Amino acid sequence: MSLSPAAWARIVPFALFMLLLALRGAIPETNAWGVDPRWIYGLNLLVVGGALAWYWRGYGELSRQNRPTLREVGLSVIAGLVVFGLWISLDAPWMRLGEATAAFVPTTPDGRVDWPLIAIRWIGAALLVPVMEELFWRSFLMRWIASPQFETVDPRQVGGRAVMISTFVFMLAHTLWLAAIVAGAAYALLYRWTGKLWCAVIAHAVTNGVLGIWVVYSGRWEFW
Template sequence: MGLLVLRGSLPAEGVFDPRWVYGLSVLIVGGALLWFWKEYGELARQNLPDLRQTLWSVGVGLAVFGLWIHLDAPWMQLGEATANFVPLDAQGRIDWTLIAMRWIGAALLVPVMEELFWRSFLMRWIAHPQFERVDPQQIGLRAIVLSTFVFMLAHTLWLAAIVAGLAYAWLYVRSGKLWTAVIAHAVTNGALGLWVIKTGRWEFW
């Protein structure tokens, strides 16, 4: 979050290109996830979803993507994004290094990082402070609603974020496996990235 604030506060024409702060975020977050991977019990191999659960996750992820790109009316937005990512050079040509960096971060790292925080930790912590003892399938409506509300506050497209948060929470509670939410989140972000690149709708990045 600190690096996100830094990226949004740096001038676009300054000495340091703020877009490369995202690359720094990818390295730091990716490194931290790898370093602590053994601590994430919910992401252990035995907790991988079966084929049916995986297909559900992919379907939900695609559905959330479809809704996300249409839930962008002015009244559905909380202010304006302060750190849009426009991967174009001074001549307006696509910088594929920036594209690859952004897509890897959004499609591979963000889903793991955010689902560990929003669903695995926060949603279960709201249910009970000793969150690691909470069975995901026993999480109540209060925890789902409150964690989704906070998730919404971290996104500009508030209605799209509510839809996404509830969808990922539903997968997690229904299956009891965090991987289902991670996969759906990754599919949403991956599809969104491909769509942004194809359409040039950089405001969604």
């Protein structure tokens, strides 16, 4: 089945992100090239961010006329905070799908916190990932499951089947499977209820942004 330019605009940034993530996991901490694989996160800002900028005009859902109201922004922030609280709570061993392949511990060899690494990781998680992932998981995949001509699908008319399947696939991309189900369902339902992708992006950004601050404060690097 051929995909439309709108579909590729949502798939390509996500695919680049996943490729860089796989590369990060494939390179050992000590390697012959003397490369610190943690800095591959910096490539995400350049490569994935560049792809999003390249396709930006094709993201009609993120245009000015589709901006959320103040009430919708408030709802999105609350949803993001609730998801954050559940994410750090739903971490029992049985709630995990294996272990993360690319653990991120931003410390120097002498144990000090590496703030440049933290800044890059936080910016990517709080600003880049929410836009990239919501364009792929919700704007594209959820609506595409409803109809291959996904651009014509009003998110407010998406059925429960598309929400559940897209949330299930979203779960497979995360180690904390139960937390991912909660997060994926929350963002999908927020998008469906408001009809605005920005609401899902804002909620996702709040979750990731607050999570990053909490991780640094608590030293619970496994959540990164």
